[in-house]
Amino acid sequence: MNAFTDFFGRFHPLLVHLPIGFLLMALVLQWLCNKKKYAAIEPAVPVAFLLGMISAILSCISGWSLATGGEYEEATLELHRWMGIGVAVVSVAAYYFSRQTKLVVKSILAVVLFLLILLAGHLGGTLTHGEGFLTKGLSGITKDSASSARKTIVNVQEAQVFNDIIQPVLLDKCGTCHSAKKQKGGLRLDGQEWILKGGKEGEVITLGNAEASELYKRILLDPLEEKHMPPKGKPQLTEQEIALLHWWISSNAGFAKKVKEVEQPASLKPALLAMQSAAVTMQKPAIPDEPVEPAAxxxxxxxxxxxxxxxxxxxxxxxxxxxxxxxxxxxxxxxxxxxxxxxxxxxxxxxxxxxxxxxxxxxxxxxxxxxxxxxxxxxxxxxxxxxxxxxxxxxxxxxxxxxxxxxxxxxxxxxxxxxxxxxxxxxKGNDITVLKKLFPKVQIDSGNYRVENLATDTQLVKAPPAKK
Ligand code: HEC
The missing domain is CATH 3.80.10.10 (Ribonuclease Inhibitor)
Structure with missing residues (x-):
């Protein structure tokens, strides 16, 4: 893709609003001019259709350039593309017939055009904002964010390094742009195969060497740099999450090991323990399975x-x-x-x-x-x-x-x-040990694990000097 098509493609989200506006306006005008009172506006109808048609065609071309970037979900993109082309084609016909007197043809074209605009617009919204964007506000308090869907970790040593600790972080902080829905930079981070496959520019993980891994390097970049991940303005990784990612890559823990099977530097203990307690705090209230009648x-x-x-x-x-x-x-x-x-x-x-x-x-x-x-x-x-x-x-x-x-x-x-x-x-301290023995099945949180940050924790997140 050359620089010009790339540049032109970026106008698509702006351009698409023109055909929507012009064509809907044209449909309204066409309908109105059947009424005696508005008969005078008849000459305006073809003009509105003409503007709609031109902007629809430009939208198609810019959309095509944008789509070649390959950052969108395929199936939705395909459907959106054909609906968009449909709008352009039908708008040409609508323009042609708007200057003739065949009322039936005009009405049929009007209905088809209206439906196509609706569908293409909705699919376009799904592509940019993600599935279910339209209904998100309606679904109420149980809508889980990726973070609250994290599995409860009772004993972090028994947890899977990748599945229980790393993947949830990647989904939470990178998933909106690097998963099934969108693949910015051609990269998906929602599964082992995708992560190993890498992005447009190749591998993103060098197993055993975090500092050499593109994924880790980008996280450490100065937040103002364009290549910093997650991009400016998006939810950023916490120090602990960064420490965990570093550990995951540099220890070569891969995708199948348990925490206890991997060497753990002392500086990582707070981050690991935080996973454990954070998960327990986020635990949902247990809701009984058996139904109950509603309260009056x-x-x-x-x-x-x-x-x-x-x-x-x-x-x-x-x-x-x-x-x-x-x-x-x-x-x-x-x-x-x-x-x-x-x-x-x-x-x-x-x-x-x-x-x-x-x-x-x-x-x-x-x-x-x-x-x-x-x-x-x-x-x-x-x-x-x-x-x-x-x-x-x-x-x-x-x-x-x-x-x-x-x-x-x-x-x-x-x-x-x-x-x-x-x-x-x-x-107090000693009591906890006694209580843990007395309550073997209970997860006891004494609030004491929040040990002071070690010097190495802060060193970890210092950005390397910006490249000139
Ligand atoms: C708001 C969207 C967004 C989020 C969230 C996001 N990224 Fe990105 N990412 C992008 C875009 C856009 C690109 C492509 C442009 C570029 O290379 O900088 C990209 C590219 C990348 C690349 C380079 C891929 C390649 O081979 O070119 C890596 C690695 C990456 N992101 C890692 C991450 C990680 C790790 C996270 C989460 C901590 C993350 N990204 C979160 C938008 C995002």
Whole structure:
């Protein structure tokens, strides 16, 4: 592709709006001039069609140049191309017949042209903005970003280096431009074969040598440089993600090894541990499989009037989450309202509040809770025992409470418990070791892994001096 066609191609996204405008205008004018009142505008109709036709043809040519760049998803591109050419061809016919009197032919052409514009436009939108762009705003709160779809990593040493750690990062930060939907630079990063195949300019990974790998070099470039990845203005990699990519390439971990099978420099520990806990924090509330009837709208109104935020845990689910964020003084009466939705309530968030003993008791009666967040509350060893009666609880966040190791031990009988957060509590270093033995199946987070950044971490992300 030479520089001129490349340049011309870039006008396509701008040009395409002209035929859409001119041709739709022409259709409206043509329809109007059948009415007596507007008969005078008849001579304008062929002019509008002529302008539409010319701009449609120019759009086709510029589109063709852009498409040869090979950065778009093939099947959609093909369909878009033929629809676009269709618009141009039919617009020539429409222009020709607009100066004649055959009303039937004109009407048929008008309908066909309208449909073609609609389809070509929609497909063009899909190519530039990605599949489902049109309906994205409608699909509600369960729309997962790539990051929240990450697999939960309970023990990072057992995780797969590529599948569980590297691929999610690549999908999250590079996927919009380098995957099945788009292949900027001819590169896909959504699978082993594609990554090894490389991009337009050849291989992007030199196994065993990060510094020599195009993929890594581009990440380290000065963010203002055009070749820096991800490009300026797009979500950037974190220091930890960069450290993980460096480790993945330089250790030659490839695509099938587990973390424990690969040598881990001390400087990488924080990044690896962060993967583990980040994944647990992002874990979705467990939603029971069995269906439940919806809570009555009047009941929901009662709770909402009391200031409790009540939402479905997912679209199309009758299960609910309740959040007390917007209430400063929580009375026993307000907590008591939760009984009205005890069947549906699976997730409760009560951070930064102070509750009476009776209120803690009432919370212990929300039998279907799977996830309970009572961080920074006045929960104590005495009140925590009320929570032991929650039969389905999987996730318990006790961060910032006055709870001690003795208090936590009372939770031992809770069969479903999977993760517990104990940072900033009275549970201290040695207690954690004891508790981990007492709760072998529970992922205990003591909040202590956030070790200070090592000097090597910051060195890692310094950009090499810009090339002149
Ligand atoms: C917003 C879109 C976008 C995102 C996000 C993005 N890239 Fe790119 N990438 C491009 C474009 C455009 C090119 C081609 C132009 C160029 O070579 O600079 C490219 C080219 C590349 C190339 C060179 C391919 C070749 O052989 O020419 C590599 C390697 C690359 N990107 C890696 C990445 C990585 C790794 C990420 C994620 C950390 C990423 N990109 C994220 C747009 C993107």
């Amino acid at each position: 709208p009047t009941i929901l109104d009662t709770l909402r009037n009391a200031g409790i935020v009540v939402l479905p845990v997912a679209t199309n689910s009758n299960y609910l989450l309740a959040n007390f964020v917007s209430i400063s003084e929580i009375s026993e009466k307000t907590v008591g309202l939760l009984q009205l939705i005890s069947k549906q309530l699976v997730w409760l968030k009560l951070g930064y509040t102070s509750l009476t003993d009776k209120s803690w008791q009432l919370i212990g009666q929300c039998n279907n809770l799977t996830r309970l967040q009572v961080d920074h509350t006045n929960l104590t060893d005495a009140s925590v025992r009320y929570l032991t009666s929650l039969p389905k609880l999987q996730y318990l966040n006790l961060v910032g409470t006055k709870i001690t190791a003795q208090g936590v031990q009372q939770l031992k009988g809770m069969a479903k418990l999977e993760s517990m957060y104990l940072g900033q509590t009275m549970v």
